[in-house]
Amino acid sequence: MLTDKIILALTLLLAAVYFYATAQIPSLEIGDPLGPKAFPILLGVILVLACVLLAVEIIRAKPQPAVEKDAASADSAENAKHLWQIGGVVVWTAFYFWMFDRAGYIATTTVYLLALTIVFNRGKWLANILTSVFFTIGSYVLFAKILGVVLPTGLVSF
Amino acid sequence: MDTLGHIMNGFNVALMPVNLWYTFLGCLMGTVIGVLPGIGPAAGIGLLIPVTYGMNPTSALIMMAGIYYGAMYGGSTTSILINTPGEASSVMTALDGYQMAKNGRAGAALAVSAIGSFLAGTFGIVALTILAVPLAAYALKFGPAEYCCLMLFSLAAVSSLTGKSVAKGIISTVLGLMISTIGIDLQSGQPRYTMGVPELQDGVGFLVVVVGLFAMGEVFSNLEDHIKGKAEIIKLSGRLWLTREEWSRSIMPIVRGGVIGFFKGVLPGAGATIATMLSYTVEKRISKTPEKFGSGMIEGVAGPEAANNAATCGSMVPLLTLGVPGSGSTAVLMGAFIMYGIQPGPLLFEKRPDLVWGLVDSMYIGNIMLLILNLPLIGIFVRILYIPTGILLSLILAISAIGVYSINGNVLELQMALMFGVLGYLFRKCDIPLAPMVLALVLGGIMEQSFRQAMTISGADPTVFVKSGICITLLVFTVIMVSLPVILPRLREWTSGPEDVDS
Known part of the structure; x- marks a missing residue:
């Protein structure tokens, strides 16, 4: 229920930002009776209506919240731990992308995969190292050399 | 006669060696993607x-x-x-299929799903072939106003049927439409919502969103499940064939599943997942031993598997004939069409009959290939399941990076894809459906254009949308779709009375 309220608040915020941004579009109405703003304004209105609907759904669903609270809190502690781990993966991926054309595909991808597999495929050092190295080289050959996809070369290339 | 000629010519196209090879490659990769739990079509x-x-x-x-x-x-x-559906549309198969595997009938379960898929898939393509021509001819009468209403109906159906909450479905849809408004407005040349970022002038790349939401977001969700625990793989046992008794029990569910699946597939929003649920429910209802469902009934595997394959054929109908997909996966397929500069729809049947019928006819061949791939060779695909999840998910992230980077060689798009990945993960956590957003993103541009064209033609008179019978019908259906989740439980309560408590 709390998440639904957060969704409601964020969606309303989004609608407000969207309306503001729409108002910023300069409009020269020549030949086009609607101009570039009309459709976006309509979308904003529908989004606000959807928020009203969501609010109604939240109010309607209220009578049955009382689930076992202990289980829920233990669950949420566990959930928080998972969220941190997923957050870590996201940050690590963002860093990978940031380095992507700086250090090149081969260097970044090997290191990126190595770290991920070490964390999520724990203990299997040999398999992890072999996968990271051979996947990176194999995919580079397949995509950059055979399929002609442009990948950044950077530090290591051939 | 002309149409028949086109259909026959389609076989010439589909049977060209290069196209046979790509049919095979597509079916092979499709099977692998289907087997892999972390990645969908x-x-x-x-x-x-x-x-x-x-x-x-x-x-x-x-x-x-x-x-x-x-x-x-x-x-x-x-x-x-492993009792872990690779796709949402395989959830119902897991109910009885996994139990069959536990009872040592994994071979029979796999065999019936492959045979059922083949029969229903082939039926679906025949139905697609028959239905496509008149529907495309009818759709030629559509003007911008009718198209706009049709897209509205399709979006409403998908928003209301794919998730638990209509409000969240609509939010997801509007979000997709809003993303489609980013970039230079085609009619006025005005940049909209670009925030001065030059990369955004062409709009947010479709692939950036798809790879982010479906590949990366799915990986994040799967990583979480992976941390929580691992599923056990049941060894393939039993001959990959059916006993006479199993076969005779399966044939009618396959027929019923095929018919249900095809028609559900044609309707927007319903799609494969709902078709499988309906097929399972039907089999359970008409079975003499409904209490045995869930303990390894072959009917519960045959019906839904037939349904989801027929539904994929059915869902090609609106995509090809109207240019308006009715599900997330077909929306991505439409995105692929557009990237090749091809606008699916009624005109395509006139302009590029070789492409349309080549594609449809290749599906007949593909179904035969899939039967071969999935019956004798299933043992090879099962091995994919032994790849450690931690490695598999990491590799999918790296492949996503290649996929997005190869579009424009732009790192900013990689970061945007990651943002959509996080968004997709959060959406899944909050039960916000993703399919409406992708569909809206694909249709958004076309919808706005047809909306504005209709208004330009009518001189900014909005009554243009209620002037034709087609428009009115579509708008009425749109309203029904959005209010369906409110009406339906009431209706059920009202018709069945208080004694029916199972739903």
Whole structure:
């Protein structure tokens, strides 16, 4: 229920930002009776209506919240731990992308995969190292050399 | 007669060696993607579009379609062997399929799903072939106003049927439409919502969103499940064939599943997942021993598996004939069409009959290939399941990076894809459906254009949308769709009375 309220608040915020941004579009109405703003304004209105609907759904669903609270809190502690781990993966991926054309595909991808597999495929050092190295080289050959996809070369290339 | 000639010529196109090869490649990759738990057909198509740049559009689309229907075959394998559906549409298969595997009948379960998929899939393509021509001819009468209403109806159906909450479905839809308004407005030349970022002038790349939401977001969700614990794989046992008794029990569910699946597939919003649920419910209702469902009834595998394959064929009908997809996966397929500069719809039947019928006819061949791939060779695909999840998910992230980077060689788009990945993960956590957003993103641009064209023609008079019978009918259906989740429980309560408590 709390998440639904957060969704409601964020969606309303989004609608407000969207309306503001729409108002910023300069409009020269020549030949086009609607101009570039009309459709976006309509979308904003529908989004606000959807928020009203969501609010109604939240109010309607209220009578049955009382689930076992202990289980829920233990669950949420566990959930928080998972969220941190997923957050870590996201940050690590963002860093990978940031380095992507700086250090090149081969260097970044090997290191990126190595770290991920070490964390999520724990203990299997040999398999992890072999996968990271051979996947990176194999995919580079397949995509950059055979399929002609442009990948950044950077530090290591051939 | 002309149409028949086109259909026959389609076989010439589909039987060309290069197209046979891409049909095979698509079916093979589709099966693999179906087997892999972390990746669905939408992500698979999204990741492979960049690879096919430079190929001729017919071959590329034949391959994409192969991935789409091939994934439906592969999805059943994981449902049966590890009780983890590879795709949403295989959830029902897991109920009885996994129990059959536990009882040592994994071979029979896999066999019936492959045979059922083949029969229903072939039926679906025949129905698609028959239905496509008159529907495309009818759709030629549509003007901008009718198109706009049709897209509105399709979006409303998908928003209201794919999730638990209509409000969240609509929010997801509007979000997709809003993303489609980013970039230079085609009619006035005004940049909208670009925030001065030059990369945004062409709009947010479709593949960036698809790879982010479906590939990366799915990986994040799967990583979380992976941290929580691992599923056990049941060894493939038993001959990969059916006993006479099992066969006679399966044939009618396959027929019923095929018919239900096809028609559910044609309707927007319903799609494969709902078709499988309906088929399972029907089999349970008419069974003499409904209490045995859930303990390894072959009917509960045959029906839904037939339904989801027929539904994929059915869902090709609105995509090809109207140019308005009715589900997330077909929306991605439409995105692929557009990337090749091909606008699916009634005009395509006149302009490029070779492409349309080549694609449809390749599906007959693809179904035969899939039967071969999935019966004798299923043992090979099952091995994919032994790849450690931690490695598999990491590799999918790296492949996503290649896929997105190869579009424009732009790192900013990589970061945007990651943002959509996080968004997709959060959406899944909050039960916000993703399919409406992708569909809205694909249709958004066309919808706005047709909306504005209709208004320009009418001189900014909004009554243009209620002037034709087609428009009014579509708008009425739109309203019904949005209010369906409110009406339906009431209606059920009212008709069945208080004694029916199972739903």
